[in-house]
Amino acid sequence: MIIEIKGLVKRYGNLVALNHFDLNVKQGEILGLLGPNGSGKSTAINCMLSLLSYDNGEIRIFGEKMTPTSYTIKKRIGVVPQEVAVFEELTVIENIDYYCGLYITDKSIRKQYVQDAISLVGLEDFTKFLPKKLSGGLKRRLNIACGIVHKPELIFLDEPTVAVDPQSRNKILDSIKELNKNGATIIYTTHYMEEVEQLCNNIVIIEKGQVIAEGTNEQLKAMIQINEKIIIEIPDLPETVRQQLQQLPGVTDLLYHNALVTLNTEENKKVFSKVFHILEDNQVSFGNFYTQQPTLNDVFLEITGRELRD
Structure with missing residues (x-):
């Protein structure tokens, strides 16, 4: 294991930020660390990096106990914070070279590492x-380059694609995949569920300082009672028809919003034709009629009952 956390407890007065928090991260993983604001994600990361003390528990990284003076461990870690942390008076290459120089003293190696980082983020x-x-997206790329230029084995990425243009987002995601392909283990936090689905091979959901769900994307989707969604465009849905649809066997939930009916189902193949017949029998006009696989966002809402940005 690259990271082993057992029974971590962190209190701020009467507030318990981490409540016997456990986490294991395997070498080579991209771990998606998810949770609503205030769930304990940042506290957990700061404890892992020994930026915060904690009340109880143990943190081991690379098999060794992590402490504020574990400098040999810290040299093997890269951190890309949510806030852009670069020097405004230095150029792009000077910024990256400065951060590389904190870890790499050999000038020829440092020069190559700087060029590698520049190339990685474009x-x-x-x-x-x-x-x-620089644009906001280019600044984000510079932020990443500064955090990974020393070729760390373990990388923490906190919201690296916030408020960036699609081109920069795609470049950042490709860079993360490349880092992982080259051997880095990555802890990834974000509010963009589609990024987690695209990148992460393991996902942990935190709520109130505890792990409440863990697994692959498919394993988490299997935890909830949604096989597929049936989505129908209906400009005017009578209440009597709505009740008929809601009461169909296999329908677990119905949402009607902005002329769209969304049916969460357990047995979609059996439900689909029944929905169609109810609408036909009641002479309800409808437009597009399609199905959609459950998303990670559906899992998150089902498990926590809250939007990720709450």
Whole structure:
């Protein structure tokens, strides 16, 4: 295991931020760490990095106990914070070189590592730019380059794609895949569920300082009572028809919003034709009629009862 956490407890006065929190991260994983705001994600990460003390429990990284003075362990870790942390008076290449110099003293190796980081995030055309001249997406890429330039074995990425353009988002996601392909283990936090589905081979959901669900994307989807969704465009849905649809065997939930009916089902193949016949028999006009597989967001809402950004 790259990370082993057992029984971690962190209190802020009467508030229990982490309540016997356990976590295991295997080498080579991209672990998605999810939870509503205030669930304990940031506290857990700060404890892992020994930036916060904690009241009880144990943290081991690379098989060794993590402490504030574990400098040999910290050299093997890269951190990309949510807030862009670069020097405004230094150019792109100077920023990356500075952060690399904190870990790598050999000048020739450092020079190669800096070029590798620039290439990874696609900043070749911006090396002499000051950060203030960069777009938000390019700044995010620079932030990542500074955090991973020393080629760490374990990388913490906190919301790396917040408020970036689609081109930069795709480049960032490709860079993360490349880092993982080259051997890095990654802890990834985000509010974008589609990114977790795309990147992560293991997912942990935290609520109130505890792990409440863990598994692969498919394993988490299997935990909830939704096989597929039936989605129908209906401009006007009579209440009597709504009740008929809601009471169909296999329908677990019905939502009608903005002229869209969404039926969560357990047995979609049997439900689909029955829904169609109810609408036909009641002469209800409808438009598009299609099915949708459950998403990670459905899992999150089912398990926590809250939107990820709550």
